[in-house]
Each structure stands twice: as C-alpha cells, then as structure tokens.
Amino acid sequence: IQADLLFNQNTNIYFGDFYCMYTSYHYVIVVLAPNNSKGDIFCRGKLPALDRSNNCFLSCTEEEDGSLSFHHAQDVILEVIYTEPVDLSLGMVSQISGHQLMSLSTLNAKKDPSCKICNISVGR
16 A cells, blocks of 8 residues: 555654664654544544654655655654554555564563663763
8 A cells, every 4th residue: 555545644643652672773653643533533632743744753745746755764663553444455465574573572661771862861
C-alpha cells in the first residue's frame, strides 16, 4: 500500500513511546490517525501530537508539485501504528522474511540512566 494513502495532509501523527535499547539505536513508536477518525479523537486526549511535516521521527511534507515526500529517522527502530482498518485491496499482500532479535524486544526494556539520548541531563 502506498504511503500517501495512509500518511498525508489529512493524517495526524502522535508520539507513542520511546525505549532505550542499550545500543546505538532507540525504539520509537508513533501513531498515525486520519483526522477526526475515532482513533484520532482517542489519541488527541492520550498522546502528544507531533508536527506532521517537522518532527525527528517520521514526517510528511508536500512538495511544490503537490507530491508528498516522506522522511524518517535513520538512528531509530521505528514502529508505526495505524489506528483505522486498512483496505488490503489497495495494495498487495506478500510474505516477508525476517526475525526479531530478542535484544531488540521492548518486553523488558528499561530506562538506561547513562544514556545521553534518553537522559538529556547526562553529561551536563
């Protein structure tokens, strides 16, 4: 499914969570919600809103020709949650391969008190 069907000028983006993975990467969860959808209304009261076109995790900007441009952080593991049902007929379903490394699981994630990214006061 093309990104612009799910993330466009009528989609709001929210910060979900941030985990220190005790590596050079961090795990970030963002939530995409179509404007005024049930998911959007729920997120408005529960999660911090991010600027759709200017945030450090995932952004969507409109180019001069009207096309959309997407950018995402390179130094994070980014999980994107979409709040509404997705019509799979708009794309194609195919098998993917891969595996999750247990070290990247957020199941037992804890805050690293020495992390200079998670803790802005470290090193000051």
